[in-house]
Amino acid sequence: MSLKALYLWFIFLGFYHLSVAAAKVRHFKWDVQYMYRTPDCLEHAVMGINGQFPGPTIRAQAGDTLHIELTNKLSTEGVVIHWHGIRQLGTPWADGTASISQCAINPGETFHYRYKVDRPGTYFYHGHYGMQRSAGLYGSLIVDLPEGQKEPFHYDGELNLLLSDWWHKSAHDQELGLSSNPLRWIGEPQSLLINGRGQFNCSMAAGFGNTTLPQCKFRGNEECAPQILHVLPNKTYRLRIASTTALASLNLAIGNHKMVVVEADGNNVQPLAVDKIDIYSGESYSVLITTDQDPKKNYWVSVGVIGREPKTPQGLTILHYQTTTASKLPTSPPPITPRWNDYARGKAFAGKVLALMGTPQPPKYANRRVILLNTQNKINGFTKWAINNVSLTLPSTPYLGSLKFGLKTAFDQKSPPENFSPEYDIMSPPANPNSKTGNGVYMFKLNTVVDVILQNANSLSANVSEIHPWHLHGHDFWVLGYGDGKFSAGDEKKFNLKNPPLKNTAVIFPYGWTALRFKADNPGVWAFHCHIEPHLHMGMGVIFAEGVQYVRRIPEEALTCGLTAKMFLNREHN
Amino acid sequence: MSLKALYLWFIFLGFYHLSVAAAKVRHFKWDVQYMYRTPDCLEHAVMGINGQFPGPTIRAQAGDTLHIELTNKLSTEGVVIHWHGIRQLGTPWADGTASISQCAINPGETFHYRYKVDRPGTYFYHGHYGMQRSAGLYGSLIVDLPEGQKEPFHYDGELNLLLSDWWHKSAHDQELGLSSNPLRWIGEPQSLLINGRGQFNCSMAAGFGNTTLPQCKFRGNEECAPQILHVLPNKTYRLRIASTTALASLNLAIGNHKMVVVEADGNNVQPLAVDKIDIYSGESYSVLITTDQDPKKNYWVSVGVIGREPKTPQGLTILHYQTTTASKLPTSPPPITPRWNDYARGKAFAGKVLALMGTPQPPKYANRRVILLNTQNKINGFTKWAINNVSLTLPSTPYLGSLKFGLKTAFDQKSPPENFSPEYDIMSPPANPNSKTGNGVYMFKLNTVVDVILQNANSLSANVSEIHPWHLHGHDFWVLGYGDGKFSAGDEKKFNLKNPPLKNTAVIFPYGWTALRFKADNPGVWAFHCHIEPHLHMGMGVIFAEGVQYVRRIPEEALTCGLTAKMFLNREHN
Structure with a gap:
């Protein structure tokens, strides 16, 4: 660190503490x-908070x-909670990622996120x-x-x-299937939930003939009533839309109403008028209607699956003009979700999301470039996803503690590859599937x-390349562009x-690439991963x-596991 | 500790280390x-060890x-393994009880039981x-x-x-049901397993007309084939029989063969000839045939449910005389399990299990008497079991560490009650159900x-008093007697x-009492509990x-959670 940088750093710390x-x-x-x-009218075990599912909405300034x-x-089971989109400036230990920022909280114990x-x-x-996200552990933070x-x-x-x-299928069963050989894939979701509510065995729009499900009949107090x-x-409303799906990429539309996109992932964007909005797992948008x-x-407010051949009915709720009765159904059918594999449409939408004037611009040049090839692979017969031929298996000691205290046996000390072979054919299944x-x-x-x-490629099956929404912890990045091919x-x-828009989640399209730029200016250890939960699990x-050396005040409760705990215990003898 | 006691202690330690x-x-x-x-011919997630279910059999001298x-x-999920019947002399930290002898082992971590x-x-x-026992985590130790x-x-x-x-129903779902209000009881088991194998949707004895299930047809390599x-x-065989049921009390019989009981819970007993043997969860017996x-x-070898109205088919396997073909079914029906509520029979059997001559006799007098009333209760509407009106909720810091290091906030410092009100009517549901x-x-x-x-009583429902097999860790006890009423x-x-027989598990019969004596001579912290897993959970x-002050060399890996971990971490500052 230069003297000037150090000086600026102290100024930063000073302001930080003041604020x-x-x-x-x-x-x-x-x-x-x-x-x-009964989130979709069928009873199921759900992971919730204070008896609520989804968890309580946090509202702060x-x-x-x-x-x-x-x-x-x-x-x-252990547990942690990640605060998606919050950069955790100065508090990397509060990022809520097991094995990365903290030890999972043991049953009966309490952790203080500050x-x-x-x-x-x-x-x-x-x-x-x-x-555990699949199990229902999520909520809104505004x-x-x-x-x-x-x-x-x-x-x-x-x-x-x-x-x-x-x-x-329970999240435990999903996990076991993903860890089995042969792979038992979780399949498409049974239902889409809007604020934790969906309808599996009935449809609110049965009268419009595009479903064989019976009409839902709600008294209104059902847990699965919309x-x-x-x-x-004649008012303007801000719709805050966030997707915490485990798998599904979504498209949302509101019958007869245009939307103007004004915010993406916590950053204002150039107002963009659309009929429908794509929202991938890990993304959030504000739209005005x-x-x-x-x-x-x-x-109707309708949500449907894109990017995978959908086997899930649309999620539906009602935009109710209070000048009429809430129970009156719309007279037209719900908006139709775009064709699932119309990637040209998806790319066009993604390309139109641009930063609002005044948003910080990216530095002109990068100091370092990391190229990450996304492939589906086999390891000892197990199906995995790998980045530059390395499939991530999280260590039992969280990185933040092991890096801070120099515990070199906690994880692979060799840096992972920054590129892949120029001969790699992204258009075909891997010649050597082993990773x-x-x-x-x-x-x-x-x-x-x-x-x-981020370089996409063909999966293990011929002519298949999947959508992956990549999410970066601890930072926003500028999305510099999307492209096709290698x-x-x-x-x-x-x-x-x-x-370029500042986001924390950006998708890679099939057989394409996405270019991101960010400044590594937040001391800590940060996950960067596909936000599809089963993909991360694989x-x-x-x-x-x-800058882990600048991290101070890691609370002890973030370190009481694995080698960090043993390090402290070793110094004492009982 | 007197000088003499100290001297004896050192001699003990000396011998211990020599051996x-x-x-x-x-x-x-x-x-x-x-x-x-597919333990009972239906596929299910099972908790196993090294790919085996049940886990590997340990054989030692x-x-x-x-x-x-x-x-x-x-x-x-965390995990621990308890070595049931091993007294853990000098190694109380290896008893494998979460919250009591050690911290649960976190995912990815390794614990050394020595x-x-x-x-x-x-x-x-x-x-x-x-x-996790219900989930299938068990095996034999001989x-x-x-x-x-x-x-x-x-x-x-x-x-x-x-x-x-x-x-x-998965063990996770069972747990949630037990922790729900109103209680969702786990119900009777779908099947009984012998060495991890049972038959749910067919019967090996369908030909004998006491079932509507079709005849099982096995090639022999099925996971659920017996x-x-x-x-x-014309040989004598020792059958080692152990029950690790979550709920069921069992009776085992072998067609045409008498059994001679010679061992109970690791102690030799006076040889006892029987046609059938009762075996409660947590018990082990050797019988000679x-x-x-x-x-x-x-x-036939048949196993059936007693003590609860059975809704589970008999577990069956074949005693195969190698002078004939293994696939030949017995010509008579499987032995009939005794009537489930014939407690007179059960008490008679229990009373006949007596120590073999030469077994250490109990001390003539006890220094202390603890009377433990077993009741079913309500706490804030949740159904619980309680002992002297206290329902055990395990702390997040294991007792062994918190007692050893004097961490007084880790658990209730007040001693629990040693008796119950003489007015308590054990024959009726509790007058005040709240605990x-x-x-x-x-x-x-x-x-x-x-x-x-151990004093049994009426549960929350009129005219119901259940069987409870109580298991003591770290010791054997002498079963001094069983009685009816208060x-x-x-x-x-x-x-x-x-x-009196030396055992580690003894049952209390409905509306009855069971008297045990043991010497508290094993420094450590020890669970004493109903071995019915959902009852312990409740x-x-x-x-x-x-004598926790005499416990030495607790491995640090047993202490890396809760307040013990924090205690060590507090002494260091990062």
């Missing part, structure tokens, strides 16, 4: 436990410190251990502007839509500007350095780290 | 993981040291965390006499039968002779002090401790 001191602390006491619920006292009330929500936006939180500040867009009210997918969105005519339609009618497991770390010098090229030297000339992720 | 030094160390590397299996290197290959099997006998091992020593009975060969019960017991005519029947026939949770410890001065009177002062005159247990 923390001035902020409001919001305190929450949460118990994580399983409960019986930028600059606030959240203090979540999380008690594990499960019987034999971190600042430094930036307004639409976020969410979810389990980040095994398949950060408002600080007092006195205003959004660059107007709205009269807001509505919140947390989207997820749901299986009737959460109706109540609006007044104007209630300028016939106020004597209600309208290996690993848990090495991409180490970045603090403040390095990093380019990541990334080549000339492609960087097409990078958008003018108004090894589809990498670990980034920067 | 350890001379013993053979048997080393095992085990991975615990879920696997798909008395005096050997076992070293089991246990790696948790589960995804998000302990001496000091005494020959028929034992078994099983999970002791949540409902300790032979030291070289040159002989049993007081002769046999030509031996056969091993590990009995269990099996549900089609493990046939191969014998030669002589193969003196028609050698051209095969014979409370607790986790206090019954502390015994080292070498105290303790009498425990224990009263005069009853102790009926105690059998001459030849709070039916107590904690005993003695």
Whole structure:
């Protein structure tokens, strides 16, 4: 670190402490436990918080410190919660990633997440251990502007839509199937949930003939009755939409209403008018709608699967003009979800999401480029996903502690590969399907500007290349561009350095590449992974780290496992 | 401790170390993981070891040291293994009880169980965390006499039968149901397993007309085909029978063959000839059979449920005289299981199990008496079991570490009650059903002779009092007697002090009491609990401790959780 950098660092720390001191602390006491619920009208064990599924919505103001006292009330399972989209500046131990930022919280124990929500936006939180997100451990986290500040867009009210997918097979069973040889794939979800509510064995839109399911009949107090969105005519509403699906890529539309996209992953974007919006797992958007339609009618909000051949009925709820009765169904059928494999449409949408003027621009050049080839592979007969031929298996000692204390046996000390063979044919199944497991770390010098090229490829089956939404912890990145085929030297000339959107999740399209740039300016250890939970479980992720030597005050409760615990115990003798 | 006691202690330690030094160390590397299996011809996730279900059978000689290197290959669950019947003299940290003797082993981590099997006998091992025993985590542990020593009975060969019960609902779902309000009871098992094998949707004895199930047709390599017991005519066999059922009390019989009981819970007993043997969860027996029947026939081994109204078909296998073909079915129907509620018969059997001459006799008097009333109760609407009105909720810091290091906030410091109100009517549902949770410890001065009177009572439903097999860790006890109704002062005159059997598990019969005596001579913390896994999960247990100040060399890996981990971490600052 140069003297100047050190000086700036101290200034940063100074401001940081000042602002923390001035902020409001919001305190929450949460118990994580399983409960019986009927999220899609069938009863199932669901992982919830304080008896709620989805978990409680957190609402805070930028600059606030959240203090979540999380008690594990499960019987034999550990738990953590990741605060998706919150960068955890100065608090990398609060990122809520088991094996990475902290030890999983043991049953009966309490962990204190204390971190600042430094930036307004639409976020969410979810389990980040095994398949606990699939089990239902998620909720919304909404950060408002600080007092006195205003959004660059107007709205009269807001509505919140947390989207997820749901299986009737337990997350434990899903996990076991994914770890079995031969692979037992989880299949498509049985239902899509909007704010934890869906309908599996009936349809709200049965009258429109595109389903064989009977009409749903709700009294309204059912756990699977839709959460109706109540609006007044001739107003503007902000819809906060976030997707915490385990697998499904989604498209959302509202009958008769246009949407204007204004926020993506906590960053304002250039207003973009659309009829439908694509939302991949790990993404969040705000859209504005104007209630300028016939106020004597209600309208569908519909969510459907894209990117995989759908076997799941649309998720539905009602936009209810309060000038009529809530129980009145719309008169037209729900909006039709686009053809699942119309990737040209998907790419066109992704390419149109651009930063709002005034958003920080990316540095002109990167100091380092990491090219990450995404492949499906075999390891000893087991089906895995690998990055540059390494399938991630998380270590039992979290990286943050082992890097901080130099515990070199905790994970592979060799850096993982930064590129793949130029001969690799991304258009065909791997010539050699065999891969290996690993848990090495991409180490970045603090403040390095990093380019990541995510390169998609053909999976193990011919003519199949899947969608993968990649999510980066601890940072936003600029999405510099999307391209088809194999990334080549000339492609960087097409990078958008003018108004690339700042996001934390970006998709790679089949057989394509996605280019990201970020500044490794947040001391800590950070997961970067496909946000499809079963894919991550099958090894589809990498670990980034920067400036761990500057990390201070890791709470002991983040370190009481594995080699960090043993290190401290070894120094004492009983 | 007096000078003399201290002197004896050093002598003990000296001998202990000498014998350890001379013993053979048997080393095992085990991975615990879920696997798909078809234990009763239906596929289910099963918790197994090294790909085996039941886990590998351990075979050792008395005096050997076992070293089991246990790696948790589960995804998000902790794990421990309890070595049922092994007293863990000098190694209380190796008893394998989560929250009591050690921290649960985290996923990806390895724990080293190192302990001496000091005494020959028929034992078994099983999970002791949540409902992991129900999930299938168990196996046999058989300790032979030291070289040159002989049993007081002769046999030509031996056969091993590990009995269990099996549900089609996952152990996770069972747990959730037990923790729900209203209670969702697990119900009766779908099948009984003999060495991990049972038949749910067919019967081996369909031809005998007492079932509507179709005849099982096995090629023999099915995972649910019975493990046939191969014998030669006119020989004596030792059958080692152990029950690790989650719920079921069992009765075992062999067509046409008498049995002679010679061992119970690792202790030799006065030879007892019987047609059928009762075996409660947590018990083990050896019986001798002589193969003196028609050698051209095969014979049923049948296992049925007693003590609860059975809804589970008999477990069956074949005693195969190798003078005929193994596939030949017996010509008579399987032995009929006794009427489930014929408690007079059950009590008569229990009363006839007596120590073999030469077995150590109990001390004449006890120094302390603890009377433990067993009741079913409500706590905030949840159904629980309680002992003297306290329902056990295990703390997150294991007692062994918190007692050793004086961590007084780890558990209730107040001793739990040693008796119950003399007005309590054991014949009726509790007048006040409400109970409370607790986790206090019954502390015994080292070498105290303790009498425990287990007092049964009516459950929450009128005219119901259930069977409870109580299991003590770290010790054997003498079973001084069984009685009906409420224990009263005069009853102790009926105690059998001459030849009471030494056991580690003893049942209480409905509306009755059972009197036990043991010497608190094993420094450590020890669970004493109903061995019915869902009852323990609902709070039916107590904690005993003695001489913890003499416990040395607790491996650090037993302490890396809860307050013990924090204590060490607090001394260091990062």
